[in-house]
Amino acid sequence: MESRxxxxxxxxxxxxxxxxxxxxxxxxxxxxRYSAWRxxxxxxxxxxxxxxxxxxxxxxxxxxxxxTREMGKPIDQARAEVEKCAWVCDYYAERADExxxxxxxxxxxxxxxxxxxxxxxxxxxxxxxxxxxxxxFRFVAPNLAAGNVGLLKxxxxxxxxxxxxxxxxRDVGVPEGAFQTLLVDSGTANDVIADDRVRAVxxxxxxxxxxxxxxxxxxxxxxxxxxxxxxxxxxVLDDAPLPETVEKAVTARVQNNGQSCIAGKRFVVHTDVHxxxxxxxxxxxxxxxxGDPSDEATDVGPMARPDLMDELHEQVEHSVAxxxxxxxxxxxxxxxxAYYPPTVLTDVPADAAAACEETFGPVAAVIxxxxxxxxxxxxxxxxxxxxxxxxTSDLDRGQRFARGFEAGCCFVNEYVKSDPRxxxxxxxxxxxxxELSHHGIHxxxxxxxxxxx
Ligand code: NDP
Numbered sequence: 481m482e483s484r485x486x487x488x489x490x491x492x493x494x495x496x497x498x499x500x501x502x503x504x505x506x507x508x509x510x511x512x513r514y515s516a517w518r519x520x521x522x523x524x525x526x527x528x529x530x531x532x533x534x535x536x537x538x539x540x541x542x543x544x545x546x547x548t549r550e551m552g553k554p555i556d557q558a559r560a561e562v563e564k565c566a567w568v569c570d571y572y573a574e575r576a577d578e579x580x581x582x583x584x585x586x587x588x589x590x591x592x593x594x595x596x597x598x599x600x601x602x603x604x605x606x607x608x609x610x611x612x613x614x615x616x617f618r619f620v621a622p623n624l625a626a627g628n629v630g631l632l633k634x635x636x637x638x639x640x641x642x643x644x645x646x647x648x649x650r651d652v653g654v655p656e657g658a659f660q661t662l663l664v665d666s667g668t669a670n671d672v673i674a675d676d677r678v679r680a681v682x683x684x685x686x687x688x689x690x691x692x693x694x695x696x697x698x699x700x701x702x703x704x705x706x707x708x709x710x711x712x713x714x715x716v717l718d719d720a721p722l723p724e725t726v727e728k729a730v731t732a733r734v735q736n737n738g739q740s741c742i743a744g745k746r747f748v749v750h751t752d753v754h755x756x757x758x759x760x761x762x763x764x765x766x767x768x769x770x771g772d773p774s775d776e777a778t779d780v781g782p783m784a785r786p787d788l789m790d791e792l793h794e795q796v797e798h799s800v801a802x803x804x805x806x807x808x809x810x811x812x813x814x815x816x817x818a819y820y821p822p823t824v825l826t827d828v829p830a831d832a833a834a835a836c837e838e839t840f841g842p843v844a845a846v847i848x849x850x851x852x853x854x855x856x857x858x859x860x861x862x863x864x865x866x867x868x869x870x871x872t873s874d875l876d877r878g879q880r881f882a883r884g885f886e887a888g889c890c891f892v893n894e895y896v897k898s899d900p901r902x903x904x905x906x907x908x909x910x911x912x913x914x915e916l917s918h919h920g921i922h923x924x925x926x927x928x929x930x931x932x933x
Contacts, residue, residue, distance in 0.1 A: 481639045481663055486552035486782040487772055487817050495639040498663045506660045507677040510602040510629050513657030518599045518627040522580050525625050526573040531652035533569035536562055543613060543644055550638045551609045552781040553736055554773045565617035571900035576625035579918040592932040597925040599627030601679035604672055606633045606693055608685045609784055610739045612641035615684050620659060622921035630659045633669040637785060670696050680924050687909055705913030705923050707905055709838040710866030712896055713859035714744035717852060718752040720871040726760040732895035734768060734822060737781050738842035742867040742896040745839050747846045748858050754848045758826055762808050765822040780842055782817045789818035792841040799825055799832035830861060860886045866906035867896030
């Protein structure tokens with residue numbers, strides 16, 4: 481396995497994939513560790529998370545630089561991601577005990593009835609490269625707290641991050657087998673899903689990967705949680721405060737080089753403010769600095785892999801051919817690595833790729849609408865339903881509008897973001913199940929009914 485710096489194209493490290501025998505041994509260790517790990521108290525297991533949070537904060541610079549080197553995230557955003565991983569560890573360390581406490585239900589005067597939350601066993605996490613630490617820690621923290629043990633199949637382009645996560649947990653004393661990274665391809669991951677020693681699977685990634693993993697797990701009757709892509713609408717109503725809205729629109733679209741499932745991708749703008757929004761938005765997107773992600777001054781770094789840029793560019797070309805106006809960017813930059821410029825398309829027809837597919841890069845599709853009703857219809861005209869935001873000066877109006885969104889995470893006057901305290905996940909082809917908050921910790925547990933007469 482190669483770790484290749486997307487900013488230079490250079491191979492920075494190589495790793496040997498685990499053999500079938502090594503994977504088999506890892507599964508044995510996971511199963512063996514599970515029987516002891518589940519017997520510990522929640523507070524005991526949470527002690528490791530608390531220490532992991534401290535280690536992550538100590539190593540912000542080291543792990544931030546590692547992410548930037550492996551997948552091209554701007555360095556300030558990489559450091560912020562490490563801090564956020566510490567936050568999710570803190571959150572579950574403080575809250576898991578209460579979230580996993582028995583839920584007493586009085587069903588009859590003489591019967592004592594309750595629901596207890598018990599672990600399931602080894603859980604496999606199939607994870608993507610775009611938030612290579614965060615997406616794993618938001619799985620690890622609740623699951624270790626709940627008494628499950630974790631196995632990680634990370635994306636093939638971020639093996640260094642995969643091993644760094646294992647290193648953090650090892651360094652804080654998490655016992656052998658409670659969390660293991662498997663350096664394997666997706667074929668081997670499917671064999672692991674089928675293995676009796678694995679009880680459940682979670683995947684964050686593309687829709688095809690989600691379908692493949694869910695199909696395999698379904699055949700084995702194993703529970704899955706899927707966090708797939710998004711084509712989040714960013715709805716600008718006629719009373720939106722423009723300067724702030726435009727500033728947030730830019731961040732919403734280009735965060736993480738545009739490679740985020742919850743990035744604002746379709747900008748649905750009321751006709752009364754459309755031209756003013758587009759003028760300001762195009763100016764702000766044009767002013768971004770595209771360059772070396774390890775440079776503090778960079779706003780947008782390279783795409784994580786050249787093939788991802790090719791795919792994005794095809795979507796832009798398809799959209800222009802379908803009738804969209806290209807008003808900014810739209811051609812790969814003439815540089816060694818896969819740099820795509822901030823790009824704005826307007827008058828994007830409903831059947832253009834930028835309107836009906838997920839665009840994973842700094843490409844914004846602006847769609848003009850004549851009314852609030854039309855704005856909601858366009859926002860919901862998508863097979864995906866992960867996040868959505870609406871921008872208005874009237875908070876009551878915003879809340880009413882947000883309730884009409886067909887999405888899992890709906891925001892008024894803020895761009896969509898994940899937060900350990902709030903459930904995160906989608907509907908429609910964006911997947912199912914929830915991560916984070918008490919909802920997330922209850923996904924991979926046996927909600928056991930206990931009746932004592
Ligand atoms: P993938 O969905 O292919 O990769 C995500 C993870 O799934 C990786 O660990 C990958 O392993 C694994 N995987 C892929 N196919 C299978 C399979 N059949 N069985 C088991 N595991 C599998 O993402 P890509 O990197 O190819 O990105 C393609 C597109 O996916 C992006 O352009 C974007 O639209 C979307 N995406 C969405 C993300 C999100 O946050 N929702 C995150 C990343 C991508 P391996 O790396 O070894 O192939």
